Amino acid sequence: MLPFTARRLVALAAPLALLAACSGGDAGEPAAEGTDAATTAAGEAPPIIKEREENFEAIGKAFKAIRGQLDADAPDFALIAASATDINTRAQAIPNHFPAGTSTADGFKTEALPAIWEKPEEFKAAAQKLVDESGKLASLAPGGDKAAVAAQAMAMGGACKGCHDKFRQDDEKK
Ligand code: HEC
Numbered sequence: 001m002l003p004f005t006a007r008r009l010v011a012l013a014a015p016l017a018l019l020a021a022c023s024g025g026d027a028g029e030p031a032a033e034g035t036d037a038a039t040t041a042a043g044e045a046p047p048i049i050k051e052r053e054e055n056f057e058a059i060g061k062a063f064k065a066i067r068g069q070l071d072a073d074a075p076d077f078a079l080i081a082a083s084a085t086d087i088n089t090r091a092q093a094i095p096n097h098f099p100a101g102t103s104t105a106d107g108f109k110t111e112a113l114p115a116i117w118e119k120p121e122e123f124k125a126a127a128q129k130l131v132d133e134s135g136k137l138a139s140l141a142p143g144g145d146k147a148a149v150a151a152q153a154m155a156m157g158g159a160c161k162g163c164h165d166k167f168r169q170d171d172e173k174k
Contacts, residue, residue: 045108052097052112055090062086063160066137070150080149081141084134087156091130095123104169111169119166126163133159 062083069075103114116123133156140152164170 045110046099046102048097048099049102049108049110049112052094053110055093055097059087059090059160062090063157066153070146070153075146075149077141077144077149080153081138084138084141084156088131088134088138091127091134094127094130098123111171113167113169116167123163123167126159126167129162130156130159 065083066080069077069080098112098116100117102108102110103112103117104110105114133152137149137152137156141149143149
């Protein structure tokens, strides 16, 4: 995996340095905002990729916690509500985590498909769907109706799958 990534980065370095020169930037300078992939291509992946992966990992953990509670005889509905709120906050950040030049086509270790940038409105809507479904789950959970909460958790899971099916590289086929 590493040698492959390194080769891609070397191949990318020349055209990206040219780009940086054209835009008047100094190719040797580190990225000011950390969101412009071009200025960091000579080094490692832009920090935003790590940031969005961590955001999704936390979303994954929160979702797992919710499912774990729903498997229990006496679910902790406060924990479900808190986890759903966490997902809700994190889902709102998703659209800001995908600056141009950070897809699978750009040589970085990422599962973000180019479709994200080809259909930006659709991607935003997919993120909004998770915002909406997690919000519903957060307000429903304190009521303690296990069947209703489980149904809404399923609906929220549908928002994950809906986005992953279109916008995330499926290289594990679980
Ligand atoms: C709007 C689209 C979208 C939604 C909604 C979404 N995801 Fe993702 N998810 C992605 C993309 C794109 C990646 C790949 C990110 C990357 O590799 O840079 C990803 C990656 C992940 C990862 C892997 C993180 C890593 O370490 O690389 C997990 C886990 C995950 N998502 C879980 C979830 C769960 C659980 C939900 C729902 C509660 C969800 N996602 C909702 C688009 C989405």
